[in-house]
């Protein structure tokens with residue numbers, strides 16, 4: 001039996017406030033910051049155990065990403081920068097909800113089941129976003145790490161993808177990059193500058209991008225990175241955290257769900273703009289046309305742009321690598337049709353949560369995964385990376401092939417392959433637009449989105465909703481899917497689904513149809529069905 005007495009004594013300083021039951025959800029734990037002290041301590045402990053088990057560095061990121069400023073949360077990062085293994089999510093939930101006197105029992109259980117040798121050293125890296133509660137909560141997580149005799153390094157204020165990158169660097173002997181924020185800036189900016197070297201004639205207008213930093217960590221880090229970009233990208237930063245509130249009327253989630261520009265940003269017709277979310281792991285683009293109509297270029301449009309670019313380079317390089325795209329149920333029907341029918345690319349649908357998309361994307365030579373909300377990246381298999389590298393060095397290959405291979409190499413160095421990353425995705429998009437000499441309008445015109453609407457419904461217990469078929473169909477409560485099916489039939493080109501959120505206490509409803517009015521009506525009628533059949537609370541949902 002491990003000696004956990006010291007750990008237990010330390011845990012008494014971080015008691016479990018009774019009554020709050022939490023689940024390790026889509027992206028770790030998320031709730032009101034004041035309910036999280038004991039959870040942070042215990043996640044520090046779990047990270048230490050995971051580090052001992054894997055004999056690798058593990059990450060703890062304190063953030064609630066797109067949630068309101070009052071919330072907070074924690075995600076654990078596995079050795080190669082991926083999300084925590086699903087088998088350990090269950091341990092996380094058990095630990096977070098344990099009564100004080102059960103804590104040691106559960107720790108012992110994990111140690112035994114996972115055959116963890118407690119004498120093995122552990123190392124955990126910690127990062128946090130800019131929320132007022134994050135500093136104290138990250139210190140609590142560090143207490144938890146120390147309580148099990150583990151070493152740690154506090155990286156302080158970092159974006160979520162920066163921490164994922166750092167974990168991966170630690171565990172690959174710095175092959176992936178140098179394990180520091182500066183190392184991240186150097187790696188990405190070098191790849192970006194190499195890519196854009198071939199676009200010498202760009203005017204300042206072309207290089208100009210307006211960025212909404214959501215008043216969060218992304219703004220802070222983009223400011224730090226700007227110098228590394230050597231004026232190849234001219235950034236005007238808005239919502240940089242000096243005045244406004246995090247994610248309030250701004251940020252990627254607000255822009256995507258509301259389908260309108262964020263507050264605090266001045267936009268002229270045709271100007272290219274983008275928004276990050278609260279921990280800078282998502283990005284969406286947008287612009288106003290000359291008739292002042294708002295156009296959103298979401299994760300689906302980003303996936304299409306990147307896939308087109310990669311396929312063109314593979315053809316030029318004459319490299320035969322299988323490219324597939326992974327989306328979720330939220331993907332706009334037009335994007336899936338375009339990818340499958342026009343681009344002839346294999347498309348897969350995974351459950352919401354990058355952890356699900358990431359795993360699916362790993363099955364291909366090149367897996368492009370994006371959620372419609374702008375969360376995504378590209379994964380290159382080891383074999384694909386090797387083939388690209390070999391072509392770069394192949395003296396018998398043609399000039400065009402070698403040039404394409406170099407562009408592919410720089411693309412994979414620019415991409416943060418550990419997780420979706422707003423800064424890295426933005427730089428890749430900017431490089432692609434520059435290389436293709438494409439405007440944001442031309443990118444937008446690749447296909448036309450079907451009008452759609454996303455709404456939230458409050459219910460007493462969102463766990464009454466269970467889904468199947470990558471969340472596209474509800475299996476409970478009884479009658480809900482039948483109600484959705486009969487509503488969907490009334491509109492053309494329509495589709496709708498509902499699912500419990502894993503980050504907020506709501507049920508999400510998505511609908512698309514031939515016109516915006518119909519998409520809005522369908523979303524409203526489906527919300528009413530959820531409200532009636534799944535125990536809605538508060539006021540009945542209103543039409544948007």
Ligand code: G16
Pocket residue numbers: 026027064065066067277281282352353354355371373375500501502503504508
């Ligand atoms: C997190 C996840 C995303 C997910 C989003 C919404 O994003 O990482 O994969 O799409 O939550 O999830 P849900 O609909 O279950 O609430 P973020 O940016 O908040 O970390």
